[in-house]
Amino acid sequence: MSDILKAVKGMNDILPGSVPRKEKLPDSALWQWFEDTVRSVLARYGYQYILTPIVEPTALFVRGLGEVTDIVEKEMYSWHDAMNGDHLTLRPEATAGIVRAMVEHNALYNGPLRLWTLGPMFRHERPQKGRYRQFHQLDVEALGFPGPDVDAELILMVRRLWQELGLVVGQHVRLELNSLGQPEERNAHRAALIAYFQDHAAALDEDARRRLHSNPLRILDTKNPAMQALVEAAPKLIDFLGAESLAHFDAVRRTLDAAGLAYTINPRLVRGMDYYNLTVFEWVTDQLGSQGTVCGGGRYDGLMAQLGGKPAPAVGFGLGVERLLLLIQELGLPVPGGAPDVYAIIPDESVRPQAVATLEALRELGVSVLMHAGGGSMKAQFRRADTSGARFALVFGADEVSNGQVALKSLRDGAGAQSLQPLAAPATWAHLLQSSV
Structure with missing residues (x-):
C-alpha cells in the first residue's frame, strides 16, 4: 500500500506548466x-x-x-x-x-x-x-x-x-x-410567491417545499428541470x-x-x-x-x-x-506564458563565474534568465533550453568567453540564427532578449 499523502478531495495544487498533471487545471x-x-x-x-x-x-x-x-x-x-x-x-x-x-x-x-x-x-x-x-x-x-x-x-x-x-x-x-x-417590495412579492407555490404544491420538489415559507425567492433559482415551467409562470419581482x-x-x-x-x-x-x-x-x-x-x-x-x-x-x-x-x-485564448526571456547554457564549469556575473547584469536590466544548473552535455542543455519556452539561448562557451564574447542563439523565430555579443557590455544587446520584441 502506498503511504503517499495526497491533497484533500476538491482542493488542488496550482503548479507550474512544466509539472505533468492528471487533471487539466490552470498552471x-x-x-x-x-x-x-x-x-x-x-x-x-x-x-x-x-x-x-x-x-x-x-x-x-x-x-x-x-x-x-x-x-x-x-x-x-x-x-x-x-x-x-x-x-x-x-x-x-x-x-x-x-x-x-x-x-x-x-x-x-x-x-x-x-x-x-x-x-x-x-x-x-x-x-x-x-x-x-x-x-x-x-x-x-x-x-x-x-x-x-x-x-x-x-x-x-x-x-x-x-x-x-x-x-x-x-x-x-x-x-x-x-x-x-427594497425589503418591503420583496415582502409583497414574497407573499405572492408563497400563495402561487402553495396553489401548485404538488409540483414542488423537496428543496422548494422546505423553502416555501423560509425563503421562497430562492425557489426561483432552482436548477430542477421539472420545475422550470412552474417557475417561469411565477409572479415577477419587477412588477412589485x-x-x-x-x-x-x-x-x-x-x-x-x-x-x-x-x-x-x-x-x-x-x-x-x-x-x-x-x-x-x-x-x-x-x-x-x-x-x-x-x-x-x-x-x-x-x-x-x-x-x-x-x-x-x-x-x-x-x-x-x-x-x-x-x-x-x-x-484557447492567447495567454502570455511564464517562459524566461533567455536560457543560459554553460557547457564548461570554468566559465560559470563570468557567466553568472553577466546574467546578474541582464536581470538588473529587466531580462528574465533561467540558468542551467547541474552540468550535462551541450545537447542536453539545449534540450532543456527548448523545453523552457525561452526565445533565446546564451551559450557561454570557453573559447567565446576567453575572447570576451557570448553566443546568442534564437530558439524560436528564425531558429538557429546566432550572433556573438560582447560579454562585458550586456546593456548594448539586452533588448534583443526581451520576449516582447
Missing part, C-alpha cells in the same frame, strides 16, 4: 498573468487592496448570508473550537468578512472606500469541472456609495477586465441584470417594484446603454445570498456546461447595519478564478 503562470491583469485594471478605477482572515466567526455568515441559504445550510466548513469554545468557519465567500472588517475598524469614518481582495474560499460541495471545495475568488466592493453610477461602474469594470483577458463580450460571456428592489427602485434600475441601464454594453434582463436572477437589494447581475457563459456563471454580484445596502455597524450603502461582485481560467483554456 501557475496563467494565475500570475490573471492576477497581474486584475491589479492593473482595478488600479485604473481607484480600488485598493485588502486582506481579511480565512477563518471567521460562524455567526458572521449565518447573520450575513442568511440562515436558510444553501451555503449556510449545506456547504460551510464549520467547527467548535475546543480551546476557547468559539464557533468558527472557513470563509465561503469574501463580502461578509470585508464588511465585518469595515464595521470593526469604523473604516468608512473618512468617507467611502473602493476595495478588492483575491484569495481562497471554502465550500463543501461536490467537486466538478471548475468548482472545487477550496476555490479562489476575486472580490470587489464599493462601500458608502448609494447611487446607480457605482453599480454601473463595477459592471463596466468587469467588461474592461474581460477585454484585457481576451474574452469577447456577447460571444464568450454575456451580462444578465435584475433588480431585487416602486418608483424609486425602478428609477435606480433605469439609471443603471441608461449608463450601460450609453457605454454600449448589451445585457439581458433576467427576472429569475436572485443570487445566492439574502443580503442583496436593488441591482443584481451575473456574467455568464455557454462554454462551461450548465454551471455558466463566472462572475456575479449586486447591491447590499443593508448588510453593514445587519452586522452591527452604522447603515451604509454598498455594492460589489465576486469572480470565480478557477472557472474563469478554465474558460480561457477552453477557448
Whole structure:
C-alpha cells in the first residue's frame, strides 16, 4: 500500500506548466498573468487592496448570508473550537468578512472606500469541472456609495477586465441584470410567491417545499428541470417594484446603454445570498456546461447595519478564478506564458563565474534568465533550453568567453540564427532578449 499523502478531495495544487498533471487545471503562470491583469485594471478605477482572515466567526455568515441559504445550510466548513469554545468557519465567500472588517475598524469614518481582495474560499460541495471545495475568488466592493453610477461602474469594470483577458463580450460571456428592489417590495412579492407555490404544491420538489415559507425567492433559482415551467409562470419581482427602485434600475441601464454594453434582463436572477437589494447581475457563459456563471454580484445596502455597524450603502461582485481560467483554456485564448526571456547554457564549469556575473547584469536590466544548473552535455542543455519556452539561448562557451564574447542563439523565430555579443557590455544587446520584441 502506498503511504503517499495526497491533497484533500476538491482542493488542488496550482503548479507550474512544466509539472505533468492528471487533471487539466490552470498552471501557475496563467494565475500570475490573471492576477497581474486584475491589479492593473482595478488600479485604473481607484480600488485598493485588502486582506481579511480565512477563518471567521460562524455567526458572521449565518447573520450575513442568511440562515436558510444553501451555503449556510449545506456547504460551510464549520467547527467548535475546543480551546476557547468559539464557533468558527472557513470563509465561503469574501463580502461578509470585508464588511465585518469595515464595521470593526469604523473604516468608512473618512468617507467611502473602493476595495478588492483575491484569495481562497471554502465550500463543501461536490467537486466538478471548475468548482472545487477550496476555490479562489476575486472580490470587489464599493462601500458608502448609494447611487446607480457605482453599480454601473463595477459592471463596466468587469467588461474592461474581460477585454484585457481576451474574452469577447456577447460571444464568450454575456451580462444578465435584475433588480431585487427594497425589503418591503420583496415582502409583497414574497407573499405572492408563497400563495402561487402553495396553489401548485404538488409540483414542488423537496428543496422548494422546505423553502416555501423560509425563503421562497430562492425557489426561483432552482436548477430542477421539472420545475422550470412552474417557475417561469411565477409572479415577477419587477412588477412589485416602486418608483424609486425602478428609477435606480433605469439609471443603471441608461449608463450601460450609453457605454454600449448589451445585457439581458433576467427576472429569475436572485443570487445566492439574502443580503442583496436593488441591482443584481451575473456574467455568464455557454462554454462551461450548465454551471455558466463566472462572475456575479449586486447591491447590499443593508448588510453593514445587519452586522452591527452604522447603515451604509454598498455594492460589489465576486469572480470565480478557477472557472474563469478554465474558460480561457477552453477557448484557447492567447495567454502570455511564464517562459524566461533567455536560457543560459554553460557547457564548461570554468566559465560559470563570468557567466553568472553577466546574467546578474541582464536581470538588473529587466531580462528574465533561467540558468542551467547541474552540468550535462551541450545537447542536453539545449534540450532543456527548448523545453523552457525561452526565445533565446546564451551559450557561454570557453573559447567565446576567453575572447570576451557570448553566443546568442534564437530558439524560436528564425531558429538557429546566432550572433556573438560582447560579454562585458550586456546593456548594448539586452533588448534583443526581451520576449516582447
